[in-house]
Amino acid sequence: MIPANFDYVRAESVDHAIQLLQESDGEGKLIAGGHSLLPLMKFRLTEPGTLIDISRISELKSVKKEGDRVVVGAMVTHRDAANDPVIKEYIPSLASAAGQIGDMQVRNRGTVGGNIAHADPAADLPAPAIVLDAQITIQGEDGEETMDLDSFILGPLITMMPENSVVTKVSFAIPPSHTKQTYLKYFHPASGYPVVGVAAVAGTDEDGKIDYIRVGITGAGDKVFRATSVEEALMGQVPSESVIDSASGLAADDGDMGSDLFASEEYREQLCRVYTARALKSVLL
Known part of the structure; x- marks a missing residue:
């Protein structure tokens, strides 16, 4: 249960992360909380040549209400999602799911973007995400695009994630106030x-x-x-x-x-x- 050798670099921005992915020639993997990627590496089911740490990119950590949607940065942790006042007020099912993930250590480090982007069939957040008409925003070499959750997740650990791209945020529709x-x-x-x-x-x-x-x-x-x-x-x-x-x-x-x-x-x-x-x-x- 020891991963293969790899290099480690820290991205300072989304653009920098995309640049590092390009420079890795297909051998780079993004790491945020690492709770999905590291177990795969330990079993050597994946052997990235370079880990690109995006955990300190501040622009990916915001939560805000925009019109009839709540926009959650990809690097918002499960703990923060469970306790955020905007999420608790408008999309409490997401807060509830985030608060039930794993244990305290997992919730402190795991992220909303990572939980959804990994497409683990046993992940918690896709359930509230699909009922809240979630949309995933991805930034890559050709700019930014947004996909519906159902179009993004194709199967177990399989998504429509373009090469050399970063999930930057996930937005959720606010249901009617009487629900x-x-x-x-x-x-x-x-x-x-x-x-x-x-x-x-x-x-x-x-x-x-x-x-x-x-x-x-x-x-x-x-x-x-x-x-x-x-x-x-x-x-x-x-x-x-x-x-x-x-x-x-x-x-x-x-x-x-x-x-x-x-x-x-x-x-x-x-x-x-x-x-x-x-x-x-x-x-x-």
Whole structure:
């Protein structure tokens, strides 16, 4: 569990990081918190020639509300995201998910941008990100571009990240003010990774009928997914325990379930149903 030899350099700005990536001839890797990259290096699943440290680039550490979105710098740590007043006020499901990641050491060093950009199928933040219509901003050799989360993450550890580019920020849509949000997960006791994690945003109109609902599920399969079958079944309904339980039975229908030594495909399907029902009851009842 010892990584191969590598060089280490520190980037002073985003432009400097891009320059260093170019100079590495494809052998460079960005490192921020390092909680995703370093384990891969220890198992020698990746062997970068150069680690480019972007952890001290101050321009990537801001959080601000811009119109109807909250813009979070890629280098904002999980701890800071969990405690930031803007995030807690407008997108509390993200704050809740960030506060449940790993342990204190991981939350102190791990970053919002890294958690999403790594595309780990068991990452926490993609669940609230997908229900909050997250957009990832990337700066590279040809300038800046923005992608929707669903377009950005293609599969496990596979993204549309262009070569020699840096994720600079992630923006999240602010849901209507009458909605409530939550993030719940069943996690592996050793790692804290979600076996299934569910983010939900929902609200009702003046007649008590559901007029806004988003459900996102992570950990269950190769990538995060929206439980659109659940959303469609509940839209326009008056929420009750029986109505929510019935709709939550569809929670696994829109994703491909994974299977491993800890949890079978059938077990993950059941967890999707149970945790979707719990999440929706907490925001609707």
